[in-house]
Every structure is written in structure tokens, then in C-alpha cells.
Amino acid sequence: MKGKIQVVESEIQEEVVSENENTVKLCHGEALTISEGYTIAGAKRTQVIIIAGEVGSGKTSLIATLFHCLQRGPFCDYMFAGSKTLIGFDQRCHEARTSSSRAIQTMERTKSGEDRILLHLHLRHKEKLQQSVHVLFSDLSGERFRDAKDSIEECRSVPLLQRADHFVLLIDGDRICDIAKRQSAKSETIMLLQRCLDAEQLNNNSLIDLVFSKWDIVDSREDDANTLEFVKTIEVSIREKFFARVGRLRFFRIAARPDTNSDHINLGFGLEAMVPSWFEEKADMIVPRCPLNIQVPKHCEYDQFGQEYIAMENL
Ligand SMILES: Nc1nc2c(ncn2[C@@H]2O[C@H](COP(=O)(O)OP(=O)(O)OP(=O)(O)O)[C@@H](O)[C@H]2O)c(=O)[nH]1
Ligand SMILES: [Mg+2]
Known part of the structure; x- marks a missing residue:
């Protein structure tokens, strides 16, 4: 031609x-700006996944590994069908390639203040070929969430949080193993969730995944009952504080990019249990609707409709 x-x-x-x-x-192939992301979300069936967590908790590695797994063939029943951000993925994967000459794999730090923060995947179900979905992942720097935890204004400025179909919050397994750092890892996670709820960025419709990352490091200390016990106390505290205030709360253990592959922890460990929901589920499919409650005016959109309907019936 x-x-x-x-x-x-x-x-x-x-x-x-x-x-x-x-x-x-x-x-252009690079990560997308928010307005470019809206162009896709406005035109196609799109899932928006916000990946949050402290600096170095493994956010970018999680997205890069998911992309890598999809390059090898169907993953979680979905096949790679395209991406508007191939260069963005490649930039993020570059430092972490196993072919890298470094002894220890590293991932380039995500820059704070970056505009191009969305990575795009187009996926097709491996059997139901007409079933396809677009997915936008945020790749924000850990500083952004550190600031959000400390200030309601900063929290409100985190892009797309209210639009998120899934809010995925990473807790760094490496920090959990360190007695000097584990308490702050726990309290910072709780503070960020609290701040997001206070800022109305999350609410009782939000689907939230709490993810212990770098599980290979935790696993290598399996004789250390103390660490596993601590993981359980985090789960219990978070459940107690937030279960009733959000749409769904799930807990996972992953090793997106383990330092060394063991017989049971390989690249992408734990992703298959967690990821299919990101491609398929939205809050209205999971969270039960509020019951009609005419005592509480405008309790939710459904109640408001119910009230108006009853008022018309009584005319
Ligand atoms: N052992 C181990 N290391 C991991 C794993 N996942 C990521 N890492 C390492 O953790 C470091 C930080 O990973 P990133 O993905 O850059 O973390 P991030 O949350 O994106 O960090 P910021 O962008 O700086 O906020 C890198 O050196 C990764 O190689 C894992 O599953 N196991
Ligand atoms: Mg990053």
C-alpha cells in the first residue's frame, strides 16, 4: 500500500x-493522560483500576507483570487484544527484564508529577470471543499516596479515584518482615483508607483489594510465625474498621516479581486469584442495592426514586 x-x-x-x-x-504508545483515558472510557466498555501503595511497594511491577503474563498467552481466561500504551509498558518493563545484567531486578521509580499515568489494555475472553474489555491502570508514584494519606486536599486530587471500578492498595511485604517498619506500614495503610473515605473518594460502593506484595520475601521467613501473625492482625484491624463502610473488601498475597523463583512462588504469584474480578466486575454487580427506606430522605438514588413514585401514586 x-x-x-x-x-x-x-x-x-x-x-x-x-x-x-x-x-x-x-x-503515540506512551502512557495516557487522564483526558486521553476518558476518550477510551467514554467510548468503550472500560474497567478503571487504581493501584495505590507506598513508595516501592510494587505498584508498577504488578502492572508490568500482568502485561508480561498476557504476552505469553491467555491469562485469567483473557487474551491480549491490543494496547494504546505499548511504549509505556515497555518503558516500565525495561529495567525489570530478567535479561538485565544486574544481579537483582529493579524497577525504575515512577516519577511524581507525571501526567501520563494510565496504561491501557484491550482484552478478549479466550472462549467468548465477542466478550472484550478495555482496562485502564493508574501508575501513580508512591509519593502521591503518601501525600494523600496526610491531607484531605491531596487525597481529593488523586485522579480517577472516584471513578475507580477497583481500588487496589498494596502493603509492602518487605516492610512487614522488618520489625522496625511493620507498624508504620500498618498504620499508613489504615490512614490512607480512612482519608479516602473522609474525602469521599471511596464509599460504600467501592470494591477494595488489600494486597500484601512481595510475598516471596514473607514466605522465605515462614519459620517466623511473628510475621504471619502480624499479617493477620492487619487483616483483622482493617476488616473491623472498614468492612461496613465499603462495598467489598478482599485480601490477597502476591509476588508480582519475586527475586528468585521457588517451587511454589513464581513470577505473578497470586495474580490469578485476584485479577479476573478487575476485568469483569463493577460495583453494581457486587454491592447489594440499598433497601427502600422512605424514612431517610434521599438516602440513595433508589430511595429518592421510590419516594417520588410513592408521591405520584398518592396524588
Ligand atoms: N522480592 C520482590 N521484589 C519485588 C516484587 N515486586 C516488586 N519488587 C521490587 O520492588 C521494587 C519496587 O517496585 P516498584 O514496582 O517500582 O514499586 P512502586 O510501588 O511502583 O514504586 P514507586 O513508583 O516508587 O512508588 C523494585 O525493585 C521491584 O523489583 C516481588 O514480588 N518480590
Ligand atoms: Mg512505580
């Missing part, structure tokens, strides 16, 4: 062959 290839900055539409100019327009 005769024609030219044009990489269109800040455009993310499907690749188009323009008949007039005989031009193939390609998307």
Missing part, C-alpha cells in the same frame, strides 16, 4: 487509514 505513517501526538484513536491523505495514523 502506498502511503505514509504518521504518529499522532496526543491522539489515541484507533489506527485509521485516511482515504484523502492515504495516511495511517498511529497512537
Whole structure:
């Protein structure tokens, strides 16, 4: 075919062959800005996944490993069907490749203040081929969540939190193993959840996954009953404080990028139990609707509708 290839900055539409100019327009391939993300979310069935957690807790590694697993074939029943952010994924995976000459794998730190924070996947169900979904993952820096935990304004400024279909909060397994750091890891997690609820960024519709990351490190100390006991106390405290205030609370243990593969902890350990829900479930499929309660005015949209209906019936 005769024609030219044009990489269109800040455009993310499907690749188009323009008949007039005989031009193939390609998307830029880097991570997307929020407004570019809305272009996809407004046009297609899209799941928005916010990955939160302290600096270095493994947020970017989780997204990069998921991408890696999908490159090897169907993962969690879904096949890779495209991405607008292939360069963004590649930039994030580059430092962590096993072919890296470094002895220990490392992931480049996510820069705070970065505009291009969304990574995009288009997935297709491996059997029901007509079932496809677009997924947008946030890749924000840990500093953003550190600030959000300390200030309601900062919390309100975290993009897309209210629109999130799933809020995934990582607790660094490496810190949990360290007696000097584990208490602050626990209290910071609780403070961030509390702040998000106070700022109305999360609410009783939110689907929340609490994820102990770097489980390979915790697992390598399995003789250390103290650490496992501490993990349980975190789960109990978080359940007690937040179970009734959010739509769903689940706990997982993952090792997205273990330092060394053991016989039971490999790359992407724990993801298969957690990830399918991110592709398939939205709050209205999981959280029961509020019962009609005409005593509480405008308790929820459903109640408001019920009240108006009853008022009309009585006219
Ligand atoms: N042992 C182990 N290390 C991991 C695992 N996942 C990530 N890491 C390492 O943890 C470090 C931090 O990972 P990142 O993914 O950059 O963490 P982050 O939360 O994105 O960090 P910021 O962007 O700085 O907030 C890197 O050196 C990773 O290689 C894991 O499952 N096991
Ligand atoms: Mg990062």
C-alpha cells in the first residue's frame, strides 16, 4: 500500500487509514493522560483500576507483570487484544527484564508529577470471543499516596479515584518482615483508607483489594510465625474498621516479581486469584442495592426514586 505513517501526538484513536491523505495514523504508545483515558472510557466498555501503595511497594511491577503474563498467552481466561500504551509498558518493563545484567531486578521509580499515568489494555475472553474489555491502570508514584494519606486536599486530587471500578492498595511485604517498619506500614495503610473515605473518594460502593506484595520475601521467613501473625492482625484491624463502610473488601498475597523463583512462588504469584474480578466486575454487580427506606430522605438514588413514585401514586 502506498502511503505514509504518521504518529499522532496526543491522539489515541484507533489506527485509521485516511482515504484523502492515504495516511495511517498511529497512537503515540506512551502512557495516557487522564483526558486521553476518558476518550477510551467514554467510548468503550472500560474497567478503571487504581493501584495505590507506598513508595516501592510494587505498584508498577504488578502492572508490568500482568502485561508480561498476557504476552505469553491467555491469562485469567483473557487474551491480549491490543494496547494504546505499548511504549509505556515497555518503558516500565525495561529495567525489570530478567535479561538485565544486574544481579537483582529493579524497577525504575515512577516519577511524581507525571501526567501520563494510565496504561491501557484491550482484552478478549479466550472462549467468548465477542466478550472484550478495555482496562485502564493508574501508575501513580508512591509519593502521591503518601501525600494523600496526610491531607484531605491531596487525597481529593488523586485522579480517577472516584471513578475507580477497583481500588487496589498494596502493603509492602518487605516492610512487614522488618520489625522496625511493620507498624508504620500498618498504620499508613489504615490512614490512607480512612482519608479516602473522609474525602469521599471511596464509599460504600467501592470494591477494595488489600494486597500484601512481595510475598516471596514473607514466605522465605515462614519459620517466623511473628510475621504471619502480624499479617493477620492487619487483616483483622482493617476488616473491623472498614468492612461496613465499603462495598467489598478482599485480601490477597502476591509476588508480582519475586527475586528468585521457588517451587511454589513464581513470577505473578497470586495474580490469578485476584485479577479476573478487575476485568469483569463493577460495583453494581457486587454491592447489594440499598433497601427502600422512605424514612431517610434521599438516602440513595433508589430511595429518592421510590419516594417520588410513592408521591405520584398518592396524588
Ligand atoms: N522480592 C520482590 N521484589 C519485588 C516484587 N515486586 C516488586 N519488587 C521490587 O520492588 C521494587 C519496587 O517496585 P516498584 O514496582 O517500582 O514499586 P512502586 O510501588 O511502583 O514504586 P514507586 O513508583 O516508587 O512508588 C523494585 O525493585 C521491584 O523489583 C516481588 O514480588 N518480590
Ligand atoms: Mg512505580
